[in-house]
Amino acid sequence: MTSLIAIDWGTTSFRAYRLSEQGTIIDKRQSANGILAVEGGQFADMLVTQVGDWMDSEPDAPVVMSGMIGSRQGWQEIGYVTGQPGLAEIASGMGQIALDSGRVVWIAPGYSCLNADGQPDVMRGEETQILGAVSGKSGAYTFCLPGTHSKWVTVVDGKINGFTTFMTGEVFYVMCQHSILRKLMTDQGRIETDAVRWFDDGVDKAKAGISLLSGFFGVRARALFAEIPEAYTKDYLSGLLIGTEIRDAYKDNTTEVTMIGSGPLIELYGRAIKSFGGQAQLANENLAAAGIYQLAKEIR
Amino acid sequence: MTSLIAIDWGTTSFRAYRLSEQGTIIDKRQSANGILAVEGGQFADMLVTQVGDWMDSEPDAPVVMSGMIGSRQGWQEIGYVTGQPGLAEIASGMGQIALDSGRVVWIAPGYSCLNADGQPDVMRGEETQILGAVSGKSGAYTFCLPGTHSKWVTVVDGKINGFTTFMTGEVFYVMCQHSILRKLMTDQGRIETDAVRWFDDGVDKAKAGISLLSGFFGVRARALFAEIPEAYTKDYLSGLLIGTEIRDAYKDNTTEVTMIGSGPLIELYGRAIKSFGGQAQLANENLAAAGIYQLAKEIR
Numbered sequence: 001m002t003s004l005i006a007i008d009w010g011t012t013s014f015r016a017y018r019l020s021e022q023g024t025i026i027d028k029r030q031s032a033n034g035i036l037a038v039e040g041g042q043f044a045d046m047l048v049t050q051v052g053d054w055m056d057s058e059p060d061a062p063v064v065m066s067g068m069i070g071s072r073q074g075w076q077e078i079g080y081v082t083g084q085p086g087l088a089e090i091a092s093g094m095g096q097i098a099l100d101s102g103r104v105v106w107i108a109p110g111y112s113c114l115n116a117d118g119q120p121d122v123m124r125g126e127e128t129q130i131l132g133a134v135s136g137k138s139g140a141y142t143f144c145l146p147g148t149h150s151k152w153v154t155v156v157d158g159k160i161n162g163f164t165t166f167m168t169g170e171v172f173y174v175m176c177q178h179s180i181l182r183k184l185m186t187d188q189g190r191i192e193t194d195a196v197r198w199f200d201d202g203v204d205k206a207k208a209g210i211s212l213l214s215g216f217f218g219v220r221a222r223a224l225f226a227e228i229p230e231a232y233t234k235d236y237l238s239g240l241l242i243g244t245e246i247r248d249a250y251k252d253n254t255t256e257v258t259m260i261g262s263g264p265l266i267e268l269y270g271r272a273i274k275s276f277g278g279q280a281q282l283a284n285e286n287l288a289a290a291g292i293y294q295l296a297k298e299i300r
Numbered sequence: 301m302t303s304l305i306a307i308d309w310g311t312t313s314f315r316a317y318r319l320s321e322q323g324t325i326i327d328k329r330q331s332a333n334g335i336l337a338v339e340g341g342q343f344a345d346m347l348v349t350q351v352g353d354w355m356d357s358e359p360d361a362p363v364v365m366s367g368m369i370g371s372r373q374g375w376q377e378i379g380y381v382t383g384q385p386g387l388a389e390i391a392s393g394m395g396q397i398a399l400d401s402g403r404v405v406w407i408a409p410g411y412s413c414l415n416a417d418g419q420p421d422v423m424r425g426e427e428t429q430i431l432g433a434v435s436g437k438s439g440a441y442t443f444c445l446p447g448t449h450s451k452w453v454t455v456v457d458g459k460i461n462g463f464t465t466f467m468t469g470e471v472f473y474v475m476c477q478h479s480i481l482r483k484l485m486t487d488q489g490r491i492e493t494d495a496v497r498w499f500d501d502g503v504d505k506a507k508a509g510i511s512l513l514s515g516f517f518g519v520r521a522r523a524l525f526a527e528i529p530e531a532y533t534k535d536y537l538s539g540l541l542i543g544t545e546i547r548d549a550y551k552d553n554t555t556e557v558t559m560i561g562s563g564p565l566i567e568l569y570g571r572a573i574k575s576f577g578g579q580a581q582l583a584n585e586n587l588a589a590a591g592i593y594q595l596a597k598e599i600r
Binding site for chain 1: 412415416417418419420421422449464465466467468470471474475477478479480505508509510511512513514515516517518521522524525527541544545548549
């Protein structure tokens with residue numbers, strides 16, 4: 001029997017889970033219907049399209065959502081919790097929306113802090129994944145969530161201490177697509193198994209303290225002098241950027257890092273963290289569902 | 301009487317000077333016919349279109365060019381001089397092209413070094429401007445040439461010691477035009493005289509050691525919390541980038557910096573250098589013409 005319908009509704013993806021009373025995933029669905037795919041504010045209709053059958057068959061199961069669905073561009077803006085929140089504080093920031101049917105759906109808040117660089121920083125969705133990751137665990141943890149806007153998060157005894165966001169993935173994308181470097185970036189002759197060597201080379205440059213702004217120009221200059229084959233300039237740039245992020249984010253590299261994510265990017269981050277003398281492990285999957293399960297227990 | 305036709309032929313601009321025997325500028329012309337505007341390799345035709353009348357009236361005056369015209373994308377690729385070249389070494393790297401008329405035109409070489417970050421670096425055209433700036437001067441100089449690809453150059457007793465290129469202007473452009481930050485960057489309500497405050501704020505963040513990758517995300521987060529009005533996010537980003545360049549390039553800020561360039565960008569660099577506790581002065585104009593004049597004396 002489904003006791004919870006958990007939804008991780010992001011900018012470009014919609015992920016839904018049916019959970020048992022014990023938090024086991026009974027069923028899951030995923031689509032590209034992130035908030036950007038919803039036109040004219042028709043979020044309620046999209047929800048029904050995606051999981052209406054689940055909702056009909058389990059009329060008493062709470063529907064709890066996290067992610068960008070609670071942002072200004074989402075269904076309803078839910079504020080940010082601040083300070084060093086644990087499960088109770090994040091749960092207390094949840095908002096609700098009553099559907100036309102009278103059923104209530106819940107949306108998790110975002111989390112905002114003053115980051116390591118002394119500037120305000122924001123997350124939405126990651127705080128729920130973190131709750132899933134640290135549920136029932138005490139002690140100190142460092143999390144890395146690689147991506148378009150990578151986040152490094154510290155947690156002590158179940159409370160989020162703070163975090164910093166790095167625009168690494170997006171800078172990689174715009175430099176590859178729109179800078180003068182794009183002309184070098186052919187995949188012609190690229191052999192996948194050789195690519196990691198050039199990724200490592202970029203990480204090493206970052207580790208040696210290169211300025212990112214001169215490092216970018218160096219991609220071009222090194223290709224000009226055939227120090228880097230053009231087919232691998234993208235891999236080198238990736239290493240340079242991820243290495244710079246790790247250099248700036250992971251100052252205490254004696255702490256083990258728990259990476260949240262999947263796919264080739266996670267492998268590259270793990271490799272780079274190791275190159276900095278650190279240790280990285282991979283978190284379980286479906287952490288959003290696990291975090292929403294914890295939040296849902298607080299509202300019952 | 302014209303004794304030299306000097307041409308600074310760059311990627312997007314063509315600047316020509318008629319110089320007297322003493323190096324005085326008698327006349328000058330400028331157009332947007334940089335090498336990108338020349339189709340099908342018709343550089344000789346373009347030269348005649350631009351300064352054919354000068355060439356006809358002074359058949360014995362050398363025609364000497366510097367800049368991207370000597371690059372692979374230009375008229376003829378002229379190699380790079382290396383090491384710590386002065387006037388004689390740069391002049392010895394010049395190449396010549398014989399026109400159909402039999403007249404010879406000269407092209408200055410580029411200059412390549414291993415930069416402060418240990419990577420190969422290249423310039424084309426700037427070395428000639430530097431020659432113009434240090435002609436007849438001994439002592440140590442630090443030059444800053446702000447722009448799309450800013451260069452920081454050190455010269456001792458007329459010899460170029462080395463330099464480092466920073467992709468500052470281009471990163472500013474791609475982040476403004478193509479990143480998620482573009483959505484914030486309205487000019488609506490922006491008051492020019494207030495902008496410098498936000499530029500300074502970005503410089504201060506860089507000075508405090510902020511990571512550029514987190515600083516980029518901070519533009520968005522600070523705007524979200526109304527710490528920076530959206531109309532000034534571009535100014536703040538400009539300060540963040542220029543400040544980061546200066547932090548990484550200008551480690552010995554007791555040396556006076558001579559800036560080569562003109563316009564509002566030079567004013568911003570001067571302001572930021574001062575904020576780092578350094579001193580900046582502006583070089584004379586028409587340094588390319590002055591440098592080519594020095595080179596031309598070597599070939600006569």
